[in-house]
Amino acid sequence: MRRIPVTHNSGGLSLFKIVKKVVLRHDIKQMDILAPLVARKIKPGQFIMFRVDESGERIPLTMVDHDPEKGTVRIIFQEVGKSTRQLGDMNEGDSVLDFIGPLGKYHKMTGGKHGRIIGVGGGIGIAPLLPKVREFQADGDEIISIIGARSKDLLILEDEMKAASSELNICTDDGSYGHKGFVTEILKQKLDESTNYDFVLAIGPPIMMKVVRDLVKPYGVPCYVSLNTIMVDGTGMCGSCRVSVGGKVKFACIDGPEMRGEEIDFAEMMSRQTRYVAEEKTSMERYLAKEGK
Numbered sequence: 001m002r003r004i005p006v007t008h009n010s011g012g013l014s015l016f017k018i019v020k021k022v023v024l025r026h027d028i029k030q031m032d033i034l035a036p037l038v039a040r041k042i043k044p045g046q047f048i049m050f051r052v053d054e055s056g057e058r059i060p061l062t063m064v065d066h067d068p069e070k071g072t073v074r075i076i077f078q079e080v081g082k083s084t085r086q087l088g089d090m091n092e093g094d095s096v097l098d099f100i101g102p103l104g105k106y107h108k109m110t111g112g113k114h115g116r117i118i119g120v121g122g123g124i125g126i127a128p129l130l131p132k133v134r135e136f137q138a139d140g141d142e143i144i145s146i147i148g149a150r151s152k153d154l155l156i157l158e159d160e161m162k163a164a165s166s167e168l169n170i171c172t173d174d175g176s177y178g179h180k181g182f183v184t185e186i187l188k189q190k191l192d193e194s195t196n197y198d199f200v201l202a203i204g205p206p207i208m209m210k211v212v213r214d215l216v217k218p219y220g221v222p223c224y225v226s227l228n229t230i231m232v233d234g235t236g237m238c239g240s241c242r243v244s245v246g247g248k249v250k251f252a253c254i255d256g257p258e259m260r261g262e263e264i265d266f267a268e269m270m271s272r273q274t275r276y277v278a279e280e281k282t283s284m285e286r287y288l289a290k291e292g293k
């Protein structure tokens, strides 16, 4: 039976208050949420689940940073549906109804030994990659980071990734910044030069993680991915994050979100990704109409 962490509701305190909001890119927002007990326990790779109000759906988001002393947890999200749009419309001083966590398994990938790692982040996936890279850096690992976005104006956390990495490579699809092309092109160059890496960790859209996994496999370097983008309710009950790994059924929200990528059936996983598109569209239209937007 899955144990759901306590939400620590407030009894009068302004828990789950947005203490800081930063607009990173036009539809990508960063928020520090006051949630002291979550901030004390959460670790890189784990996620939280928020609900804006009673009528809101539960949305899982991976932690980007946390400050146990201030009691805050940092999240970064792209407004892709009604709930993330609604959260993005909130401001400093507002509070969300629920902020549950930590959820998911904490995976200490390097085991504290000094290693060589490649981290690959695509789009909003750079946000959950950052705390992992920081943890590798704190362990004394050498970390080569490769991050990419469609264009320069969509690239996030460049300075933070640069500070946490031994080497940072940037790619944009349109060539507006860094290497013109995909993260996999730089990854291939690195692996052609050397396969002396402990593992590759890729976080981004499912198709990017699949392509990275397929590319890395022949080099014999272990590959991890983080399936945070496929989660829906985050509790093991909706089945949306079900994934076949080597013929065995796993759930990203319980067994992950980080998993070894080699045996993941990405084709099956991605075929379920469009299931709720119609419902999400209707929900967004209703929200925008209600808000007069």
Ligand code: FES
Residues within 6 Å of the ligand: 230, 231, 232, 233, 234, 235, 236, 237, 238, 239, 240, 241, 242, 251, 252, 253, 254
């Ligand atoms: S997100 Fe629903 S079962 Fe994992």
